[in-house]
Amino acid sequence: MKTIEQINEKIREGSVCVVTAKEMKDIVSELGPEKAAKEVDVVTTGTFGAMCSTGVFINFGHSDPPIKFRRAWLNDVEVYTGLAAVDAFLGATKPSETRENYGGAHVIEELVFGREVELRAIGFGTDCYPRKEIETAVSLEDVNQAVMVNPRNAYQRYRAATNSSDKVLRTYMGTLLPNYGNVTFAGTGEISPLNNDPEFRTIGVGTRIFLCGAKGYIIGEGTQHSPPFGTLMVKGNLKDMKAEFLKACYFPGYAPSIFLGIGIPIPILDAEIAKSTAIRDWEIKTTIIDFGVPRRDRPVVREVTYAELKSGKVEINREEVRVSPLSSFYMAEKVMKELKRMIEKGEFLLSLPVERLKGKELFKPMKQKEIRIVREFMTKAITIREDSRIEDAAMLMINKNVNHLPVVDDEGILKGIVTSWDIAKAVTKGAKTVKEVMTREVITVFPEEPIAIAISKLEKYDISALPVIDSKKRVLGIVTSETISKMLGV
Amino acid sequence: MLLQLLFDSKTVREPIISRVAIKTGVPINILRADVGARKGEIIVEIPDEKSKEIERLFNEMGVEVHEVTRTIARNDNCVHCGLCVSICPTEVFRLNEEMKVEIRTEKCIHCSACIKVCPTMALYFPI
Ligand code: SF4
Numbered sequence A: 001m002k003t004i005e006q007i008n009e010k011i012r013e014g015s016v017c018v019v020t021a022k023e024m025k026d027i028v029s030e031l032g033p034e035k036a037a038k039e040v041d042v043v044t045t046g047t048f049g050a051m052c053s054t055g056v057f058i059n060f061g062h063s064d065p066p067i068k069f070r071r072a073w074l075n076d077v078e079v080y081t082g083l084a085a086v087d088a089f090l091g092a093t094k095p096s097e098t099r100e101n102y103g104g105a106h107v108i109e110e111l112v113f114g115r116e117v118e119l120r121a122i123g124f125g126t127d128c129y130p131r132k133e134i135e136t137a138v139s140l141e142d143v144n145q146a147v148m149v150n151p152r153n154a155y156q157r158y159r160a161a162t163n164s165s166d167k168v169l170r171t172y173m174g175t176l177l178p179n180y181g182n183v184t185f186a187g188t189g190e191i192s193p194l195n196n197d198p199e200f201r202t203i204g205v206g207t208r209i210f211l212c213g214a215k216g217y218i219i220g221e222g223t224q225h226s227p228p229f230g231t232l233m234v235k236g237n238l239k240d241m242k243a244e245f246l247k248a249c250y251f252p253g254y255a256p257s258i259f260l261g262i263g264i265p266i267p268i269l270d271a272e273i274a275k276s277t278a279i280r281d282w283e284i285k286t287t288i289i290d291f292g293v294p295r296r297d298r299p300v301v302r303e304v305t306y307a308e309l310k311s312g313k314v315e316i317n318r319e320e321v322r323v324s325p326l327s328s329f330y331m332a333e334k335v336m337k338e339l340k341r342m343i344e345k346g347e348f349l350l351s352l353p354v355e356r357l358k359g360k361e362l363f364k365p366m367k368q369k370e371i372r373i374v375r376e377f378m379t380k381a382i383t384i385r386e387d388s389r390i391e392d393a394a395m396l397m398i399n400k401n402v403n404h405l406p407v408v409d410d411e412g413i414l415k416g417i418v419t420s421w422d423i424a425k426a427v428t429k430g431a432k433t434v435k436e437v438m439t440r441e442v443i444t445v446f447p448e449e450p451i452a453i454a455i456s457k458l459e460k461y462d463i464s465a466l467p468v469i470d471s472k473k474r475v476l477g478i479v480t481s482e483t484i485s486k487m488l489g490v
Numbered sequence B: 001m002l003l004q005l006l007f008d009s010k011t012v013r014e015p016i017i018s019r020v021a022i023k024t025g026v027p028i029n030i031l032r033a034d035v036g037a038r039k040g041e042i043i044v045e046i047p048d049e050k051s052k053e054i055e056r057l058f059n060e061m062g063v064e065v066h067e068v069t070r071t072i073a074r075n076d077n078c079v080h081c082g083l084c085v086s087i088c089p090t091e092v093f094r095l096n097e098e099m100k101v102e103i104r105t106e107k108c109i110h111c112s113a114c115i116k117v118c119p120t121m122a123l124y125f126p127i
């Protein structure tokens, strides 16, 4: 048994034994937890990944005459100003209003690089803050405070992503290729901070951490904290951060985001903690979920361990699928080593948490009005073949009293659609078969999609019906604007 | 084929490209020009079969010539996240022992898929 005070004493003396989480695995399997706990004082853990819930509180100081921000922008990225006169919060994922592929994350990065950014603001023009607008350039040196405060960082583990649909999806999990073309996953598994202290014995409110090269602190559990999918809320001084450990990025089709390097030292107080830092990738489970289904509760494709994900290939439906990490293991290792160096040099002392993080917490979904899905509104689709004659299509529409006929092949797979309007056109053009007049680019929906998505598609494309299909493009039914308005009573 | 032409403070003032074009009768397509008072870099496209002759002429006129092979390149924005690894159809990217993303450019088929995917915009075709 050791105390944090004793470990800090060793750090001051320069006799502390620090190892990275990667090194610790072998030490524990060689010596056993008891002996490892005697030998090792601190294990450094690390992660380096895109963390969207990141931002910076900035105080700009007062202008003359003074202004109270109504709205403000840094390099055309709007910041939140619902605070005191010249305080603002710059969020990482806020896109620029004028520049493509640029956002709050990039402004943060430019500030850390020491560059000037353009501040533009409009004021309320009050008696105490009469100024109505201002335009100036500021760098990190010019502002009073720039404190990074991140509501949710350092996910313990995260669900891996794949895509069953036939379209390329651009998501916060990177680009997902169609038909299970790839898998992406986030988190650093066995070296990730929270996986090494899953009971939160040493990681808690007040724990001093490595945040992008600066000393930061944990200020609580993060939003959506739900162990074993635990998260952290952290803060640190932007002015002390190093550009090497932070990188602005942009996920095409999604938003800007920012890669952050976070390292957490775990004091090895006893054998129990030594044992928990010996955790291996094959013991850490997560699931692969299907982003092809645009719902909150995306279907689970399979369970998987971090060891399988890190191997670069996983099996889905008996086929090998290539895997991409989203977190940088190379940079996470750098974080662990840098933190180790700082502790060995006596530059970084450990702190005792003042409060423990919650061990169990349920992550509730957003409270919404009841969601109704396409399936409830679906009616039977009257289908037809490509080579059918126009007369037959016309007869079918009259007999079944419908205006839309999805065109299918022998397997029931959607090939196109004809409407009564197409039939009318066919007559004037003298077309003989359905094939000649059908629309081939059909707008469709899945049965499990919220009806709101179907409605917005109907409006967007100015059409009155959507075939409902499954992932193989087989026609399951049809939703029409008529049925929807009848059922919703609008 | 693409050639990178490097001009020094002397050659940068002379109409060398025109001279070579007139002399060989070959149209020279300028793709990018970055020319200052003391030096210049110009990327040109020329027919493959004339490359030897054109290269020799530029050399004679004091211009440094390099062939541009349009394989994928990466700048130091790369954080080795590995996202490109599963995107590239020919497995150009690979995580090595150190978990750094390695590039085997010889396998690149210039499809640009990775360029659109890289979150740090580290990938590009050097021209
Ligand atoms: S996607 Fe970009 S940042 Fe990530 S490893 Fe590839 S080149 Fe580097």
Ligand code: SF4
Residues within 6 Å of the ligand: B072, B087, B088, B089, B090, B091, B092, B107, B108, B109, B110, B111, B112, B113, B114, B115
């Ligand atoms: S351009 Fe295409 S082939 Fe070349 S590295 Fe990128 S993804 Fe691979």
